[in-house]
Amino acid sequence: MKKRSYALIGTGAAFWATVSIFVNTLYEVGFSALEIVFLRVLSAALIMFIYIGLTDRELLKIRFSDAYYFIGTGIFSLVFFNWCYFITIREASVAIAAILLYTAPIFVLLMSRLFFKERLSSIKILALMVAIVGCILISGYLPSGGGLLSTSMLLIGLGSGFGYALYTILGKAALDKYDPMTVITYTFVVATIGLFPISGMEAIITASHNIDSWGYIFGLGLVPTVLGYIFYTKGLHYVEASKASIIAAVEPVVATTIGVSVFSEILSRWQFTGILLILFAVLLAQRENSK
Numbered sequence: 001m002k003k004r005s006y007a008l009i010g011t012g013a014a015f016w017a018t019v020s021i022f023v024n025t026l027y028e029v030g031f032s033a034l035e036i037v038f039l040r041v042l043s044a045a046l047i048m049f050i051y052i053g054l055t056d057r058e059l060l061k062i063r064f065s066d067a068y069y070f071i072g073t074g075i076f077s078l079v080f081f082n083w084c085y086f087i088t089i090r091e092a093s094v095a096i097a098a099i100l101l102y103t104a105p106i107f108v109l110l111m112s113r114l115f116f117k118e119r120l121s122s123i124k125i126l127a128l129m130v131a132i133v134g135c136i137l138i139s140g141y142l143p144s145g146g147g148l149l150s151t152s153m154l155l156i157g158l159g160s161g162f163g164y165a166l167y168t169i170l171g172k173a174a175l176d177k178y179d180p181m182t183v184i185t186y187t188f189v190v191a192t193i194g195l196f197p198i199s200g201m202e203a204i205i206t207a208s209h210n211i212d213s214w215g216y217i218f219g220l221g222l223v224p225t226v227l228g229y230i231f232y233t234k235g236l237h238y239v240e241a242s243k244a245s246i247i248a249a250v251e252p253v254v255a256t257t258i259g260v261s262v263f264s265e266i267l268s269r270w271q272f273t274g275i276l277l278i279l280f281a282v283l284l285a286q287r288e289n290s291k
Contacts, residue, residue, distance in 0.1 A: 005238040006286055009247045012232030015224050017254035021262060022220035029210045033086040035203035036220070038195040041078065042203075043221025044229075045188035052181060059182045069174040073167050073183065074190025081163025088157040092149060095139040098252065100157030102135035107165035108245035115169065118240050123284055128242075131249040131281035137274030138252045165245065171233055172241045180233040187229070246285040249278050 026036050052059050062070075081101070088097035105128050112118040149157070167187075174183045192200075207217065236244050253275045259265035 002238065003286075005235040006247055008231045008235030009239060009244050010235075010250050010282070012228050012230070012235060013248040013251040014254045015228035015231060016248075017224070017251045017258060018228075019220070019224040020255060020258060022216050022224065024263070025216050026213060026220070029213050031203070031206055031210075031213070032199070033089075034083070034195070034199035035206055037079075037082045037086075038192070038199045038203045039207060039217050040220050040225050041074075041188045041191040041195065042200075043217055044225040045185065045192050047218075047221055047226050048181070048185040048188060052185060056181075059179055060185070062178065062182065062186060066174075066177060069170060069178075069183070070186035070190045072170040073174065073187040075194045077163050077166040077170060078187060078191040079194045081160045081166075084156050084160035084163060088153065088160060091153055092157065096149065097157060097160065098139040099136050100154075101160045101164055102132060102249065102252065103158060103161035104164040104168075105131060105242070105245040105249065107162050108168050109242045111165065111169045112240065112242040116172070116241060118242055123287065124242060124246075127246050127281045127284035130277050130284065131246050134274040134277030134281060135249060135252055137270045137277065138256050139274075140268065140271060168236065168241045168245050172236055175233070175237045180230065180237060184226070184229045184233055188225070243285045247282050250282060253278050 023036055026039075031039070049060075085097055085101055088100060109120070109124070109128055113120050171183055171187075207213065232244070232248065239247075256265075256267065256271055256275065260267050
């Protein structure tokens with residue numbers, strides 16, 4: 001079951017990495033970053049509701065007293081980390097935003113120790129550090145370096161990593177009570193409600209003027225969102241949160257591969273080194289489990 005769960009997490013992260021295929025096209029037709037995030041969670045929520053409504057409506061039943069799980073995964077994770085991430089991209093750079101986003105495994109490791117009492121082994125710490133270095137190299141920011149960030153921008157960037165990490169922690173807790181499909185569905189629903197006052201109407205208006213983009217909106221909701229979160233959350237059910245976050249670091253590896261093969265981006269030797277480091281970190285995380 002453990003090996004299957006690792007495969008599920010890795011597959012989910014790979015689906016997440018396909019987001020650029022859809023987002024780049026939507027940017028080109030005039031959607032803003034927050035409009036894209038809103039349409040992503042809205043389409044995902046609709047897909048999940050239709051699917052569960054046709055297959056098992058019992059999965060839609062939750063206790064009102066447990067709503068805080070989904071407020072956490074939907075608002076404090078999905079909405080918050082996307083907001084921080086896009087602000088960092090706008091005010092700093094894509095590379096810096098990616099580096100700060102992938103501080104998430106550090107937060108997961110610390111919170112897993114605090115809330116789930118997970119063992120903090122030397123192999124797990126090594127895998128974490130190797131994965132982070134790999135993500136930094138893939139981002140293209142090192143070893144050439146760059147300008148200094150302001151304190152506020154650093155905190156906002158770290159906020160994206162913290163928010164990203166919260167899904168693993170809160171999702172893990174919610175899985176003790178609910179099926180992965182239930183957790184995913186209400187995460188998207190709450191995120192949609194939270195984003196509507198910010199960008200909902202603008203997104204709907206823009207979409208109504210770009211009917212040709214609807215296929216990409218559906219694809220964005222289905223592939224990197226619904227499928228990505230289904231695979232990741234199902235795997236998370238049986239794997240320690242800290243290990244799941246390390247294995248999910250394969251996302252930038254797949255994203256870089258897509259960039260090279262689909263968008264004709266050039267892969268530098270440092271990015272290739274980063275890919276190898278991340279794959280090594282994933283192997284370390286799996287090896288730690290067998291000890």
